[in-house]
Amino acid sequence: MLDLKTVLVVTFATASLQAVIWFFVWLAWRHLYELKFLAAGFIAIAAGVLLILLRGEQPASWAIVLHNTIIKLGLVLLAEGLARFLGQPRYIWIGISLLIFQIVAWSVAVAVDPGNLAIRIHTSTIFTVVIMSLMCFGLMRDRTQRPLLRWITIGMLAEYMAASIIQSVIEIRLPADFQSAPVLADRNAWYLLQGTLFLIAFFACLLFMVSSRLSSDLREKNGALLREVQERRRLEGQLNASLEAERALRDEQADFMRIVSHEFRTPLAIIRNAVDMIGLVGNRSPEATRERIVGIGEALDRLFSLIDRFMTNDRESGFRPDPIRIGSLIADVRLHFEMTGRGERLVFTTDDDGLSLFADPEMLATVLINLIDNALKYSSADHPIDIDVGKEGGDVVIRVRDNGIGIPSAELHKIGRRFFRASNTMAGTGTGLGLYSSRKLLAYHGGKLQIIANDEQGMTAIVRLPLSSEATDQTSLKELTA
Numbered sequence: 001m002l003d004l005k006t007v008l009v010v011t012f013a014t015a016s017l018q019a020v021i022w023f024f025v026w027l028a029w030r031h032l033y034e035l036k037f038l039a040a041g042f043i044a045i046a047a048g049v050l051l052i053l054l055r056g057e058q059p060a061s062w063a064i065v066l067h068n069t070i071i072k073l074g075l076v077l078l079a080e081g082l083a084r085f086l087g088q089p090r091y092i093w094i095g096i097s098l099l100i101f102q103i104v105a106w107s108v109a110v111a112v113d114p115g116n117l118a119i120r121i122h123t124s125t126i127f128t129v130v131i132m133s134l135m136c137f138g139l140m141r142d143r144t145q146r147p148l149l150r151w152i153t154i155g156m157l158a159e160y161m162a163a164s165i166i167q168s169v170i171e172i173r174l175p176a177d178f179q180s181a182p183v184l185a186d187r188n189a190w191y192l193l194q195g196t197l198f199l200i201a202f203f204a205c206l207l208f209m210v211s212s213r214l215s216s217d218l219r220e221k222n223g224a225l226l227r228e229v230q231e232r233r234r235l236e237g238q239l240n241a242s243l244e245a246e247r248a249l250r251d252e253q254a255d256f257m258r259i260v261s262h263e264f265r266t267p268l269a270i271i272r273n274a275v276d277m278i279g280l281v282g283n284r285s286p287e288a289t290r291e292r293i294v295g296i297g298e299a300l301d302r303l304f305s306l307i308d309r310f311m312t313n314d315r316e317s318g319f320r321p322d323p324i325r326i327g328s329l330i331a332d333v334r335l336h337f338e339m340t341g342r343g344e345r346l347v348f349t350t351d352d353d354g355l356s357l358f359a360d361p362e363m364l365a366t367v368l369i370n371l372i373d374n375a376l377k378y379s380s381a382d383h384p385i386d387i388d389v390g391k392e393g394g395d396v397v398i399r400v401r402d403n404g405i406g407i408p409s410a411e412l413h414k415i416g417r418r419f420f421r422a423s424n425t426m427a428g429t430g431t432g433l434g435l436y437s438s439r440k441l442l443a444y445h446g447g448k449l450q451i452i453a454n455d456e457q458g459m460t461a462i463v464r465l466p467l468s469s470e471a472t473d474q475t476s477l478k479e480l481t482a
Contacts, residue, residue, distance in 0.1 A: 048073075087142075095131065106123060149208055153205040326389055327350060337372065346387060348389070368387075372400055375402035379403055383403040399460055
């Protein structure tokens with residue numbers, strides 16, 4: 001026989017176990033502070049049931065009201081915890097009002113007619129239906145939990161509300177002398193039994209909800225971590241780009257200084273050679289002295305011009321094209337090498353000295369001096385350097401041919417790179433900037449530099465410069481410097 005006391009013991013054990021479980025779950029996940037309301041609710045239910053078990057056969061009126069009110073407080077706490085967990089509006093004032101209604105109604109019922117349970121049952125039904133309706137309303141509005149889980153929980157709450165209403169109906173319709181069935185010694189024991197089953201089912205639903213919330217939080221944290229990693233990678237990329245830009249600026253600055261040093265060395269060599277010759281000749285040859293002094297003046301003029309070019313911040317102002325004749329350009333280059341004492345090895349051939357082009361004479365002279373200087377540097381002293389100037393189609397073509405050591409075929413594609421020097425060159429013979437700076441200077445004129453190997457020995461540097469009108473060249477200049 002399943003009597004009322006046995007059902008109460010089962011209910012107490014169930015509520016106590018669930019209270020302990022929710023307490024430890026809250027300790028494990030403190031950020032889910034709502035779980036402490038659930039633990040408190042089950043503690044209140046267990047405490048109320050325990051007090052009912054411990055009271056005597058004839059309990060005092062206040063004890064009957066207090067013990068049942070504690071159980072109802074547990075339901076209010078469960079509703080509050082569920083609303084907080086789901087992030088739904090909380091109607092704590094309704095719960096407090098129902099508790100006050102419970103206390104007043106039960107106190108009056110116990111005082112007026114202690115043996116009549118109907119008023120107390122109907123009051124409990126109203127309390128249960130209102131509280132659980134609020135819980136169902138919050139579940140229907142929720143979108144954080146899976147729909148199937150929410151509707152299962154709503155169905156379970158609806159079943160308990162229906163059971164409460166059925167108990168009230170039975171209490172109204174059954175006669176006072178109705179005898180309970182043998183299985184349930186008390187006609188209210190079945191209601192308490194299904195209340196215990198409700199606690200178990202409600203616990204399972206809450207457990208699945210918490211598990212779903214923890215999984216969602218884990219996914220959200222993983223997503224936030226992934227976004228943080230991506231943001232850090234993006235910032236790292238920006239930092240690397242900034243560092244690369246800074247490194248490029250430092251390299252460009254160092255490159256600038258090397259080019260300045262490389263280009264300034266040529267006029268300074270002329271000055272040094274002229275000073276040495278003046279020291280040797282002295283007053284014995286006034287003509288030679290005047291010639292060397294003129295060379296010094298021209299070298300200084302070129303040096304000052306180079307300083308103006310390299311120190312300018314504006315490309316267009318640094319690039320100063322003028323109409324020049326090829327014959328005049330070649331004469332300046334020839335004079336340069338004669339002033340340095342190396343002009344006897346140069347063989348100039350010009351198809352038409354009157355060929356004109358619109359260009360910067362200092363820049364073109366620097367290009368030719370670099371190419372001829374390379375040819376002299378990597379050729380033996382008894383081999384001449386051929387410089388041929390002619391017209392091919394719409395271009396002026398200048399070829400500088402030597403019979404030197406050449407360049408390994410596997411390294412031809414690297415020629416013209418900054419600081420590159422062929423593997424067969426000796427240390428200290430150059431910086432690897434001559435061809436690099438020459439190509440940069442030719443780019444201002446729309447020109448090109450090509451290095452090819454000769455059939456027998458040595459290399460040939462080919463410069464191609466477009467022949468165009470002044471107006472066309474000005475347009476090209478603006479496009480190049482934009």
